[in-house]
Amino acid sequence: MRQRDDNKRLALLEATLELVTEQGFSATSVAMIARRAGVSPGTLYIYHEDKDALLVSTFLDVCDRLIDTALGQVDEHLVLREQLRRVWVALFEVALASPRLFRFYDMFSHSAWMTDELRERNDQRLAPLLEALAEGQRQGLIKPVGLALLEAFLFRPIHHLVQSSGCHPFEPDSASIDMAFAMAWDAVALKHCASQESVS
Structure with a gap:
């Protein structure tokens, strides 16, 4: 062998x-x-075994790289907004350095190869972040909506901003990145929590 x-x-x-x-x-x-x-x-x-198996393995490798980046920023000692800001900025930096990761993730997620088993596997790996979001909902910090909407408004903008081109390309300076996250946070936060600040 x-x-x-x-x-x-x-x-x-x-x-x-x-x-x-x-x-x-x-x-x-x-x-x-x-x-x-x-x-x-x-x-x-x-x-x-075949091309299909290679595509799935590549998807899982991409997911693990993104998940490891996100989980590296989760800290239960910080308020939710600051945790999510750190996750968001870290993922944005990865997307900026390696835009193929987000593109492949998006392509595979909308393909026939995507299965419930793969989604469940990733959700299990993301458990600390998902629990932080669930706790935020229980505390009335973020809107009581499903994960699909939270992902769409919190993290999907990262891919769009990195891929933006044409008449209005996104300039990824520090102030613009902070503003982009603030807008993502405002989209999911309940009004009375939209200005929540981080504490250590």
């Missing part, structure tokens, strides 16, 4: 991320991925 090489595994994931975000799912072949990763097509099958 051929031994696995973690560098090759990671190269395959990165090549898949690059090619799919450049050309789409259907236009990206196994041969193209292997070539971009610098391995033979046969090597790919040491790590993944």
Whole structure:
């Protein structure tokens, strides 16, 4: 049995991320991925059963990178607004440095490969952040709406701002980033909590 090489595994994931975000799912072949990763097509099958399995693995890798970034900013000693501000800014910085991550996440999430099992897996990993949001709702800090709406108004704007172009591109300076988060917070916070400040 051929031994696995973690560098090759990671190269395959990165090549898949690059090619799919450049050309789409259907236009990206196994041969193209292997070539971009610098391995033979046969090597790919040491790590993944087929292209579908590779796409799922790439999605999970992207999710883990984003989730690890978010969870690294969750601190129960801070008020909710400050926790979310830190999560938001950290994710924005990742999106700015690696816009492919958010693009692949968005593409995969709207594809036939997305399943309830994958959603549940990510929700389990995000438990500390989701619990912070749920506690915020119990305390009357944020609106009693579902996760889909919270995600749409809190975190989806990050992808839009990073991808913005044309007549009104977003200038990611410190003041603009702070204003962008403040607008996202105002969208989900109950009115009496919209100006909540952080405490340590």
